[in-house]
Amino acid sequence: MSSDKKVRVRIAPSPTGPLHIGTARTALFNWLFAKKHKGEFILRIEDTDSERSDKKFEEDIEEGLRWLGLNWDEFYRQSERGAVYEEYLAKLLDSEKAYYCFCSKDELEERRQAMLAQGLAPKYSGRCRAIPAEEARQKAGGGEPYVIRLKVPDTKIEFNDLIRGKIEFDGSLMGDMIIARENGEPLYNFTVAVDDALSEITHIIRGDDHISNTPRQIFIIQALDFEIPEYAHLPMILNPNKSKMSKRSDNVSLESYIKSGYLKGAVLNFLAFMGWHPTDDREIMNIEELIKEFSLKRVQKGGAVFSDEKLDWFNNNHIRTTDTKELLELAKDFVPKSWKLNEAMIESIKGRINRLDELEETLRFYFELPNYEGALLKWQEMNFGEVELNLNKIKDVLDNMDENLKRDKVQKAIMEIINNGSRGEYLWPLRVALSGQKNSPGPFEILEALGKKESVKRVDLALEKLDIPETY
RNA sequence: GGCCCCAUCGUCUAACGGCUAGGACGCAAGCUUCUCAAGCUUGAAAUCGGGGUUCGAUUCCCCGUGGGGUCACCA
Secondary structure (H helix, E strand, C coil), X not given: CCCCCCXXXXXXXXXXXXXXXXXXXXXXXXXXXXXXXXXXXXXXXXXXXXXXXXHHHHHHHHHHHHHHCCCXXXXXXXXXXXXXXXXXXXXXXXXXCEEEECCCHHHHHHHHHHHHHCCCCCCCCCHHHHCCHHHHHHHHHCCCCCEEEECCCCCEEEEEECCCEEEEEEHHHCCCCEEECCCCCECHHHHHHHHHHHCCCCEEEEEHHHHHHHHHHHHHHHHCCCCCCEEEEECCEECCCCCEHHHCCCCCEHHHHHHHCCCHHHHHXXXXXXXXXXXXXXXXXXXXXXXXXXXHHHECCCCEECCHHHHHHHHHHHHHHCCHHHHHHHHHHHCCXXXXXXXXXXXHHCCCCCCHHHHHXXXXXXXXXXXXXXXXXXXXXXXXXXXXXHHHHHHHHHHXXXXXXXXXXXXXXXXXXXXXXXXXXXXXXXXXXXXXXXXXXXHHHHHHHHCHHHHHHXXXXXXXXXXXXXXC
């Protein structure tokens, strides 16, 4: 059908809220598909509902997609295409595939409720279909309020979903849908059908909550004599209780994840694995690998529950493999401005954190030595005298080193004095002296990050703490 | 309720109709170790139920059950 055509896909968010993590996932799948097939990815802002649309959300969406690196080849807003929709609406009216409907909102609503009460799917009766076109046109021209409805055929309709196979609907159950409302504004299903066709979208990849919109859009496409694209409906991203995640009240905006310190590579990696899996057992993948391996054929049908734990694991892995220089830059946004981070500090916490927002707490000891108890310096059964002795020996080693303590060098020197002694009796007191905490990166990493001057200062402070008589 | 979609460990998932149903997260234990992470090893943990088809069903068909989505002059 479209095998020889250039692949063109789109993400079509409506700017009625911040970029949702589910929208980001749909965007990613579209983008991956486009890249994989050397096609084009289009961003279309669906802002036909002027009441609910907001420019600030549009900006948030663009910003989020850019942050993820999901760049688009074309961009447009539906709100700027009024003339186009008018043209095709007129076409439909002229060819009598659509008609004016003068039924009042109140009576429609009444009928709707009645049908619902009977357990039937609400459906418009088609009453105004009977009004002769010329008469209707004059009524409408005369200022009588109207909406425009599409004549939905009484036929079955089926389409082949690339992920689910054949899906069938019954047009006779649908009723004539409204494609333009009273103020003349075209409605969702109509604008989507028109824009997808005019943009020559070859594959519509979207959430499966749109499955029931698909037959409606196909009816419009057929009425307009456009070509029907391929469809691929992605499984929903679910809350732990299996409900649709967009209905979660919690923060599900991409921004909230950015603020928590998730790396873009990790978010991309995790999102790709929500409903998709490569042919092998790999899980940690970068964007190039994802593009290479991506295939709609390997997309899952069932919904996927969003797991914060797994996201954390992905993030931990990506943090660990991110270049230290790059990580250092990213880290600056998560710690106080006054902290002068260096690469050794970042190196020392790689793999020890899941999110960048843990950085401030993890790195704090480098800038503010905790006020710890002298007793913490003792390892196992040591007494203060032994701690003092070992710390002094280490201090002698440090005194003989350059200001710039390279990890390997300082480690070698200290290990030499430990010789065959107990590592714990040296390294524990040293590490506590340097970090002031029970748990921390290793002493050699800290030594390098701190430098000679500060390290010696901290060892001296530890020695002072030992002067206070042991109380227990 | 009508229509539509879906169904493998708690979760993400793998398995041309054919080995003891595999991997990952999380969990538990152990190893390693100056601590905590990380890493390594091991363990517990699943094919929703019932009928078919077949020499053989996770896989194909039907019914049931369960879950979800959708039924606007929103998108």
